[in-house]
Amino acid sequence: MQREKFSSRLGFLLISAGCAIGLGNVWRFPYITGMYGGAAFVLIYLFFLVILGLPIMVMEFAVGRGSQKSAARSFDVLEPKGTKWHIHKYFAMFGNYLLMFFYTTIGGWMLIYFVKMLSGEFEGLNPQQVNENFVQMTWNPGLMTVAMIFVVLLCFGICSFGLQKGVEKVTKVMMVSLFIIMILLAIRSITLSGSNAGLKFYLYPDFKKVMDNGLSNTIFAAMGQAFFTLSLGIGSISIFGSYIGKERALMGEAINVTLLDTGVALVAGLIIFPACFAFGVNPDSGPSLIFVTLPNVFNSMSGGRIWGAFFFLFMSFAALSTIIAVFESIISYAIDLWNWSRKKAAFVNIAVVIVFSLPCVLGFNLLSGFQPLGPGSNIMDLEDFIVSNNLLPLGSLVYLLFCVSKCGWGWKNFLQEANTGKGVKFPKWIRFYVTFILPVIILVIFVQGYLSKFFPQLFQ
Template identity: 70%
Template sequence: MQKRESFSSRLGFLLISAGCAIGLGNVWRFPYITGKYGGAAFVLVYLLFLVIMGLPVMVMEFSVGRASQKSIALSFNALEPKGTKWHIYSWFGIAGNYLLMMFYTTIAGWLVLYFVKMLKGDFVGLDSTGVGNEFSALMGQPGLMALFMVIVVVLCMLICSRGLQNGVEKVTKVMMLCLLALMVVLAINSILLEGAGEGLKFYLMPNFHNLAYDANGNFILGEAVYAAMGQAFFTLSLGIGALAIFGSYIGKEHSLGGEALRVGVLDTFVAFTAGLIIFPACFAFDVAPDSGPNLIFITLPNVFNAMPMGQVWGALFFVFMSFAALSTVIAVFENILSFCIDKWGWSRKKAVLVNTVAIIILSLPCLLGFNVLSGFQPFGAGSGVMDLEDFIVSNNLLPLGSLVYLLFCVSKYGWGWDNFLAEANTGEGLKFPKGVRFYVTYILPIIVLVIFVFGYNDKFKLWDKLVALLGM
């Protein structure tokens, strides 16, 4: 039997696990919802949920990986009691990895393209309408989008083809360290801009009134708390085995509570620093920090246009954004390749070749959804293929997958609490507390289900429809 690969260093494990968790949600979603729900007050609520919800599930996912020494393909098979069916989830988990890559590779391609455009000076001299038109024009160019999507897929698969230590670990370590350094430089530049003080005040001064009430005086505390729960949960990419795979590559020298905490701190540092880059810059140039693609592809190019040496800062920003996206792509690709290697005994080379072709083909509907397939609007006007793929992953597979890992680790019908705790606490460092057994067994699953239900309500306004139906 082939010996399982392992990381050459603990730093490699931490940076790659953080790289998987650190993605576009940190950079464009976190600053926006932080601003929407009261700045620093929202951050405090978010950190609370990160500790009481995100970290326990991350420890569980790492534990299942390390104890089984397998990817999601066979990890449940290795640990489940004889005759139980936990392993069925492995197919849903790997489907989540493929679905995530079906739209993530397209966005990563946009970021690499925007780095090239910023470097070439394509935005120099354009007003805000001109910058917006650049993005609109890109949406109508499926060939150009496909080219950069293919570049992303091939580049990341080539890195994974070199193996864990020589490819994934070596490249991701450099990429993540550069990303962290770039963020600090960009944040300092934004903070030193004239007029940046208002942005810092908005972002860093807790405003508990804005956490409870919106600009129109509507009570939104429940909505804000749900947003904090959702962000804490989804930012870590939990539930589809994307983190468990890295647990399977590490030794038993360190306890998993401490490792999960470090990954969570790195993830939060990136999200928080993204706000330090975006808010001062937007306020300095009187630009609204919009959410979603507008922020990255329309709002910020306008900011860089108005900034001294904006072309340089803009190019650096899109290098950092590309690194954030590519680190996630590489981590998820590694999970997909390990699934094929564990499940069917494929060589790494075969897994890379088959999956390169498969992911390129599977990624086409997303980018065609902005042009050729724009008539397909699954959630009504303005929605597209990407929205459907994102909904299946974010609102279904991540919360329900996390619930599977959670129940597997605490239930006597699964791996069981004692086995989980022994694995999590093997090694030096922060231990997973025994005293939280009741909380993680009975309360945490309810919180995860609440996120799942609220996600559906948020998407389809189910509560409003029920109220209307009952004539209340």
Template identity: 60%
Template structure:
């Protein structure tokens, strides 16, 4: 007999833990520089629209699959799919995605914790622009330093998961999220009080559609659509596990809206911290991925009390990244528990050792293995791992979830709607089925193919053509997951 499923002790716990999984580096690292790159407020306005019409329905699908099956993606599709369906084969893609994401995410979380320590100890104080850039380069060139901080992240996160759903995951992530929300509020108030911050606020909150035309309306719309899609951590099954721990007292649409609002609040507040500060000190807010580790330390060095504010900022970033690591580790543990029947302790020990080993290639890719450039000149092992997850599994996984929930080849819309609308709260509209069946998958496929084009268009027509063919083949495989049917064995 199956052991009774653990559950969250409170509704707040579910919302904060799920939001903690969604609130990661995509919100607090990528969102501010995307807003800076694509013109500020006009980008944000379009982003919010796509968040509601694209991200929210997929999030609801993941929660519904988890709550109805009471299992992670390792077994959820097996339990809900009709006879002869191939959807259960997506389970393996989902498991691979969560592991591969953590191969490099643990390293980047280690960077955040290291910079928290470096700013608190004054190691960045007084350095000029070049010295700050060299400091980050020095970190990447040191496999020993990066390994230490990665191992710290892995041990700390698995240690929390080892305590269980209520005593570990829920209890600690709740505290972490409350601290994160407090820190982000303090940092935003301070940023708004800086001399010259008003121009940054205007850029960030007042739409300038003329500037949007200069950047390119299509570019801004696609950028906003992509960011809205990736910000909720949907497509890999990370949210399914939290749905499996949820009681049926509340409808899933209402709970998903609360999580989306909290996720969006953190992303918007992160921009409100960074962009006014950049304007106040004459720094371009579209500095890209280097914004956090190169541009902002220079801003803190110019600020009164910059050492304290820098420490608080990287503490906030550490909480944001760790909450995601802990949440995804919980999903990884659930695979071993659901598939193999392992105890939580055994699953923790095996996966802790495994994760440390599998995180090493990303670390070594910046130094010892820097000659390995899998996606072309200038790329690293981390770029390949990120490409596998962000450009492939997340968008295609989202298509699988939507089609599983609304098409006749999967669970079906009636079963999905029944599960989503069980409990008190906002009811999911029945008339949205065809929008989910046709429009959402089409939009995601555009994002998927555009992602391949953007990644390889600068590498020559032959390389672009080769990778586009690979992308189409992967797409065909996913189509088989959705529409492929096993032949039923005839009974004698």
């Protein structure tokens, strides 16, 4: 069966960027940027993005294009006879499913808040009531289940129409709309009275903050954000490599995707910090930033109901673009492994994802007594920890070693695939670094993730 291809290069870039652009770009990146020294942190982050994220993204794309398969079959096609690289497909598949078991819940939250903001539900509420509104939503398993099911049906429905007519067509519109809405929100935010303090906090290179937080802590924060922002290691990026032709070299494409991902993260800060400082609101990190802090900001803003609705529409697009991209990867697994039709793969996986997403939904209410990572934690925290701190770094290490090792696909084969076509080439001189230094950096990130999670006092 002929493998479907993207109808345009723009479609490939926007969908790959949509997979990488997630909610971490919005509720984590701006906050840690401000915390670790503004533009000083951004410079360190960009350095690690180039030396960490880019090489592994090129490798994932190359494995996908070289095999013309999803992660379910790519290692089987490319590995030397008798080797066991293909075992990683089970971890890759598990990683994509587990990511969706909690990401669909967050996608549901974004749509709920879009409706709440558009209907004016937050108007007249004080900060405490806004906080109670979020708590009430998480304690409502019925509402969250309906929202999660809607997200699953919508995104699998889009994927069921095919790569070009479904995934590419819808994601193009979604991503272009996302960029336009972000620019409008950023312009509105930086023109607010009192926004200059927020801009200074975010963009001014404050090396004193870098030193106050500890240079090693700042470097670890930059490394971690650069590594996790691109969603590498579980094959959700490599699938799009299998859908593109040989016209262009993969380094240039990876650079473009990385630039789009970073651009969204940077603009998110231009939306959040000027607005928070203009209204004297503390820019927290995590879900409280999105669901508590920003509704209070929009409440204080002239025309805040409309701007708030725009913001949650943008957030919904950021979440849904990732979900559609990973669902496409999940559907491709079923097609490659069992030769299912696209419609059958979508239909079966709708049931699987809904059923296994329920524990995350219920972890905020009926199962809130289960706190797997200590007091205050929930099932979503556990699922996120398994994916972010285990499957992503270790999976990236597998792709890396597969592309540089003689007992894997090998450096020569990887380089030939990566550099086929026009555009920026993957440099040959980098071989020593990606073979001997980059694997060590990934292992350091993996270990540091555990230490910061279970022994945070070491980083005080």
